[in-house]
Amino acid sequence: MATTINKQRLLNHLFAAAKKTVGVDEEARPVLQQFIYGLCHENATREQADEAYRFLCERFFDWNEIRVSSLRELEEAFAGMSDAEMRAQRLITFLQEVFEIHFSFDLDKLQKEGLKQAAKKLSRYQAANDYIVSWVVQRSLGGHAIPVDAPTLRCTARLGLIENEQDAAEARASLEHLIPKAKGILFTEGISAIAGDYCWEEQPQCSACPLCADCTYAQENGIEGTVASRGHRTKPR
Numbered sequence: 001m002a003t004t005i006n007k008q009r010l011l012n013h014l015f016a017a018a019k020k021t022v023g024v025d026e027e028a029r030p031v032l033q034q035f036i037y038g039l040c041h042e043n044a045t046r047e048q049a050d051e052a053y054r055f056l057c058e059r060f061f062d063w064n065e066i067r068v069s070s071l072r073e074l075e076e077a078f079a080g081m082s083d084a085e086m087r088a089q090r091l092i093t094f095l096q097e098v099f100e101i102h103f104s105f106d107l108d109k110l111q112k113e114g115l116k117q118a119a120k121k122l123s124r125y126q127a128a129n130d131y132i133v134s135w136v137v138q139r140s141l142g143g144h145a146i147p148v149d150a151p152t153l154r155c156t157a158r159l160g161l162i163e164n165e166q167d168a169a170e171a172r173a174s175l176e177h178l179i180p181k182a183k184g185i186l187f188t189e190g191i192s193a194i195a196g197d198y199c200w201e202e203q204p205q206c207s208a209c210p211l212c213a214d215c216t217y218a219q220e221n222g223i224e225g226t227v228a229s230r231g232h233r234t235k236p237r
């Protein structure tokens with residue numbers, strides 16, 4: 001029989017865990033910078049994204065220098081991350097496209113356009129995908145969007161927040177319905193941290209995971225947590 005979970009209670013525990021571990025005191029970034037940060041964060045932890053983004057900002061004079069740099073120089077920024085070469089290529093392609101269209105590296109005009117129009121324009125960049133557009137909408141355009149990358153998809157499916165067979169776009173639609181806009185960033189950071197610290201693709205560390213008591217995968221596999229979820233009480237039988 002399918003396991004039934006209380007999604008609201010699960011989300012409350014996720015938000016509580018996220019507040020303790022990751023917080024949301026992130027640096028405000030303009031649209032172009034947020035696009036690039038999203039490219040760093042996709043399929044990576046926040047720590048990895050911060051490190052890669054810092055490398056780009058500190059090692060290069062400006063975005064134009066990055067645009068004309070070699071693939072190998074940029075790959076260094078993404079060392080240790082998945083698809084380092086592809087990330088470097090996407091970054092160069094993006095900056096080249098922005099430069100050819102605007103002769104500058106400023107996309108903040110999009111903040112004055114309607115949300116749908118701005119998202120549509122962003123999605124036209126070759127380096128864009130559903131995750132990055134959602135990231136920029138959530139972080140710089142003031143809209144409600146939940147970026148879904150592979151770790152988010154895996155973790156939310158195991159938790160039972162989405163259906164197993166949903167793809168990233170379907171999962172995003174479901175999660176945007178489930179998560180209030182005001183909690184969007186906390187959710188994104190919280191799930192990313194759980195996926196990076198515990199919910200690995202192979203051998204997830206369920207017994208140490210703070211969401212174990214509420215997780216469908218853990219319940220279906222008879223795994224008991226060693227960390228009590230805050231506020232969770234087992235009902236007396």
Ligand code: SF4
Pocket residue numbers: 155158159194198199200204205206207209210211212215216217218
């Ligand atoms: S309990 Fe296990 S499967 Fe569930 S979210 Fe945590 S690590 Fe992932």
